[in-house]
Amino acid sequence: MFYAFIIMGIYFYLFNIQISMPNSVFIKNMVSNRCxxxxxxxFKDFNLYPKNVFLGEVVLQNKLSKAEIxxxxxxxxxxxxxxxxxxxxxxxxxxxxxxxxxxxxxxxxLEVNMSKYxxxxxxxxxxxxSNLFSxxxxxxxxxxxxxxxxxxxxxxxDDGLLNVSEIAFKLGxxxxxxxxxxxxxxxxxxxxxxxxxxxxxxxxxxKDA
Numbered sequence: 001m002f003y004a005f006i007i008m009g010i011y012f013y014l015f016n017i018q019i020s021m022p023n024s025v026f027i028k029n030m031v032s033n034r035c036x037x038x039x040x041x042x043f044k045d046f047n048l049y050p051k052n053v054f055l056g057e058v059v060l061q062n063k064l065s066k067a068e069i070x071x072x073x074x075x076x077x078x079x080x081x082x083x084x085x086x087x088x089x090x091x092x093x094x095x096x097x098x099x100x101x102x103x104x105x106x107x108x109x110l111e112v113n114m115s116k117y118x119x120x121x122x123x124x125x126x127x128x129x130s131n132l133f134s135x136x137x138x139x140x141x142x143x144x145x146x147x148x149x150x151x152x153x154x155x156x157x158d159d160g161l162l163n164v165s166e167i168a169f170k171l172g173x174x175x176x177x178x179x180x181x182x183x184x185x186x187x188x189x190x191x192x193x194x195x196x197x198x199x200x201x202x203x204x205x206x207k208d209a
Contacts, residue, residue, distance in 0.1 A: 150186040
């Protein structure tokens, strides 16, 4: 038992070093790949060229200077994003990144236990992570995960390469109806209606051009 506590302490120490990496910048409200593109461009506007951009995290070549932080913070806020400085918020940002990776790699089709997956990735008890996330984000990890899946579904619809059944399968839904119900709860419309609205906007844009 004593050795178990020592090992757990080492995990926590290493993880706290990871989340406070001097060249990592944590950003709130990133929910899709489109957000990653926007954030990348915003940083480039300040002559800051990211090494990597994840949902909720930007890894830079060098540490941000105090002179760079404030104007960057203001620009991010103009686009609905927020620079994170609190350690608890950094952990929630890591949770979001793990969930996004889960969707991008389609690991949910491997019948992964989400709570165990997150706890193993971040080396914290899931109960602690769940409570922290709910306190900071005012929503549960599970509800946020649904939001990410719907955002990914919208990306697939925007691409126009997959039908609803294929999208449901790729996102690990038990049926197209299951996806449709969650899509309507989040967006207020069914996937087919969302697709029709998108096509109408594209047609109108072409006419105006």
